Amino acid sequence: MKSPNRSGQAKARLLGLAAAAMLLVPLAAAPACASNGLFVVFMPPGTDNYLAQWQKGARAKAKDLGYDIKIIESSRDQAEQDSQVQQEIASGEKVDGYIWWPYVNAAGTGSLRTLSKTGVPVVFTNQYPIAGTEKFWTAYAGVNDFLNAETAAKALVKACGESKTVKCDKGLIITFPAGYSAGSDRMKAFKKAATGLTVIQEHDAGFMAQEGYKTAAQIIPAHKSEISWVYTESDSLAEGVIQALKENGLHPGVDVLVVGGTCHGDTTNLLQGELIGSGIQAAYLEGWSSVQTAYKAVKNGKVIDGETYLPANTDKPPSDDGPVHRFNFIPNPWVGNTQADLDAFRLWGYGFKELCNY
Amino acid sequence: MVRRDTINELGIRAGFMLVVYLTFALQLPNYHTATGIAALLDGAVLIGTVSVGVGISMLAGEFDLSVGSLAALTGIIVVQAVGLGVFPAMLVGVAFAAVIGALQGLAIGILGVNSLVFTIGSLIGLRGLAMVISGENSVTIPIDHLDEIDFFTDRYFGIFSPLSLGMVAVFVLFGLFLRFTRWGREIYAIGGGRNEAKAAGVPLLRPMVIAFTCSGALAGLGGSVLSLRLGSATPLGFDTLLLSAATTCLIGGIALDGGRGNVIGIAIGLFTLRFFITGVASLGAPYYVQNLAAGALLILVIAGQIGFRALHRRRAFHRA
Numbered sequence: 001m002k003s004p005n006r007s008g009q010a011k012a013r014l015l016g017l018a019a020a021a022m023l024l025v026p027l028a029a030a031p032a033c034a035s036n037g038l039f040v041v042f043m044p045p046g047t048d049n050y051l052a053q054w055q056k057g058a059r060a061k062a063k064d065l066g067y068d069i070k071i072i073e074s075s076r077d078q079a080e081q082d083s084q085v086q087q088e089i090a091s092g093e094k095v096d097g098y099i100w101w102p103y104v105n106a107a108g109t110g111s112l113r114t115l116s117k118t119g120v121p122v123v124f125t126n127q128y129p130i131a132g133t134e135k136f137w138t139a140y141a142g143v144n145d146f147l148n149a150e151t152a153a154k155a156l157v158k159a160c161g162e163s164k165t166v167k168c169d170k171g172l173i174i175t176f177p178a179g180y181s182a183g184s185d186r187m188k189a190f191k192k193a194a195t196g197l198t199v200i201q202e203h204d205a206g207f208m209a210q211e212g213y214k215t216a217a218q219i220i221p222a223h224k225s226e227i228s229w230v231y232t233e234s235d236s237l238a239e240g241v242i243q244a245l246k247e248n249g250l251h252p253g254v255d256v257l258v259v260g261g262t263c264h265g266d267t268t269n270l271l272q273g274e275l276i277g278s279g280i281q282a283a284y285l286e287g288w289s290s291v292q293t294a295y296k297a298v299k300n301g302k303v304i305d306g307e308t309y310l311p312a313n314t315d316k317p318p319s320d321d322g323p324v325h326r327f328n329f330i331p332n333p334w335v336g337n338t339q340a341d342l343d344a345f346r347l348w349g350y351g352f353k354e355l356c357n358y
Numbered sequence: 359m360v361r362r363d364t365i366n367e368l369g370i371r372a373g374f375m376l377v378v379y380l381t382f383a384l385q386l387p388n389y390h391t392a393t394g395i396a397a398l399l400d401g402a403v404l405i406g407t408v409s410v411g412v413g414i415s416m417l418a419g420e421f422d423l424s425v426g427s428l429a430a431l432t433g434i435i436v437v438q439a440v441g442l443g444v445f446p447a448m449l450v451g452v453a454f455a456a457v458i459g460a461l462q463g464l465a466i467g468i469l470g471v472n473s474l475v476f477t478i479g480s481l482i483g484l485r486g487l488a489m490v491i492s493g494e495n496s497v498t499i500p501i502d503h504l505d506e507i508d509f510f511t512d513r514y515f516g517i518f519s520p521l522s523l524g525m526v527a528v529f530v531l532f533g534l535f536l537r538f539t540r541w542g543r544e545i546y547a548i549g550g551g552r553n554e555a556k557a558a559g560v561p562l563l564r565p566m567v568i569a570f571t572c573s574g575a576l577a578g579l580g581g582s583v584l585s586l587r588l589g590s591a592t593p594l595g596f597d598t599l600l601l602s603a604a605t606t607c608l609i610g611g612i613a614l615d616g617g618r619g620n621v622i623g624i625a626i627g628l629f630t631l632r633f634f635i636t637g638v639a640s641l642g643a644p645y646y647v648q649n650l651a652a653g654a655l656l657i658l659v660i661a662g663q664i665g666f667r668a669l670h671r672r673r674a675f676h677r678a
Binding site for chain 1: 386387388389391393394396397398400401404489494495496497498500501502504584587588589590591592593594595596597598599636639640642643644645646648
């Protein structure tokens with residue numbers, strides 16, 4: 001039997017494609033299937049590989065739990081996302097839980113507040129909720145950006161201590177786009193944990209390697225004689241930065257230590273020692289755990305104050321039973337930069353390649 | 359008097375808009391209820407308001423690329439000035455945006471620079487200014503004060519909010535301005551044929567300044583009201599606004615080379631696009647499908663427009 005979430009998605013794609021082909025014909029209704037309920041997700045577009053993997057994880061978990069899931073993608077514009085929230089609420093659709101991923105966290109507060117007024121559980125995901133919004137959301141599920149950056153900083157400090165070629169002192173921080181709160185959270189946590197390291201410049205870039213390259217190519221020439229490390233918030237950005245470092249005559253891993261702290265699909269830089277290691281921030285597991293948290297919130301009807309880290313089991317995912325906390329973080333383990341390190345890595349039954357394929 | 363072929367063309371566009379609406383209304387629960395229509399209207403406010411301004415610059419044979427950046431900048435100014443009160447802050451924001459627009463129109467008119475070239479510069483520069491003023495971060499209305507902007511969601515006659523009523527007022531006022539005032543007709547005149555307008559004694563600078571002032575003020579108004587409703591503004595916001603506004607105008611029959619089209623067409627273009635995008639998004643379609651569908655819609659409308667005009671010319675030729 002065709003699964004409900006797949007049939008809903010297929011229907012939506014069919015509609016869009018049919019419209020694209022100028023065929024404004026009545027659409028076939030999706031086959032009715034028994035469902036335990038519906039989760040609605042508001043998030044930026046899945047054209048980014050990370051977000052696409054997040055969606056796969058969310059869909060897989062919803063299917064596993066017998067729920068339908070509707071993912072409403074916005075452009076990278078908070079006004080558009082707000083409009084979608086208004087429209088969804090106005091639709092009168094019976095929703096069991098909302099999952100909220102704003103593009104710009106602070107700018108999404110108004111929409112989050114609107115969702116909270118429905119009385120339906122709202123699970124915040126991916127970006128750490130900003131202070132003061134606690135009454136507008138039920139639980140947070142996803143990465144701990146502070147821990148992610150702290151892990152990267154500690155790994156860098158350790159690598160600096162062990163390096164025979166680099167004496168770490170001054171360095172650069174290249175971040176996610178301005179206004180993206182996960183980026184500023186990571187930067188703050190990194191600076192706090194990177195003891196003994198001096199930041200000479202911080203610059204926002206984006207999410208992708210080409211954005212990291214573009215920014216790094218502009219600022220590295222002015223600092224190439226003095227930088228000994230670079231923190232980039234993700235390995236994807238690091239890829240572009242490493243390219244810019246090489247073009248400026250520097251050898252990553254030899255002259256300069258580079259850390260991103262969030263893995264991605266291309267392991268070339270990692271295995272060549274140009275990155276000191278990586279953090280496993282699995283997009284798939286974040287989507288998976290967001291839906292599980294929404295399910296637990298609906299099932300239990302109450303949320304325990306405080307935070308919890310989902311267990312970093314190597315072979316199986318966490319149980320659907322048990323309480324839901326206000327903060328439900330996915331594990332963010334560190335992995336070294338050799339093939340043996342990557343091959344040995346397991347989390348919730350998945351290997352490095354399966355979790356870092358974005 | 360409005361020409362008969364203009365009425366026919368508007369009728370066809372309106373018919374197409376209804377087809378789009380009905381297609382989704384048959385699929386989506388409550389798409390045709392009062393709450394659903396109210397949400398559709400609210401969702402159209404930003405693009406609708408800005409589209410009128412962009413449409414006016416297009417009618418003048420120009421194009422204002424800076425509307426998204428100006429909306430973002432104005433949003434930041436208004437949110438930062440909200441301590442003055444919601445309406446005074448909006449007034450400050452809109453006045454600022456109107457002055458920026460007027461200066462752009464003045465510069466383009468006096469220097470004779472192509473507006474595309476000039477507004478690429480202001481698009482980048484105003485975005486940079488927004489980054490500077492905001493300190494590269496989102497600016498927000500304090501959470502404890504969000505109750506003060508709840509009136510934006512009040513309802514009148516079941517389907518209107520203060521924002522959607524404001525949008526309707528913008529359409530009516532600017533429609534009347536373009537149709538019945540001398541300054542409005544001058545905008546059409548310089549868009550329809552600059553040399554002919556000059557020969558007929560129409561000044562070039564005044565309509566240029568007015569067109570860009572309207573464009574700037576309406577971008578500022580859109581940015582202000584949306585930022586206030588969201589309770590926040592971000593320097594990188596509204597980056598897709600220009601494309602949406604331009605698409606709305608083109609679907610609504612505003613000619614890229616100026617002088618042809620009207621505000622009713624823009625309204626039809628606005629709702630055709632909003633019904634379409636909102637409908638596709640509400641069904642949970644991926645973002646790329648929304649883009650694909652919007653692009654296809656635009657091509658479909660333009661192809662239909664070309665066909666309609668060719669048919670019209672052919673009939674006119676045979677009649678002659």
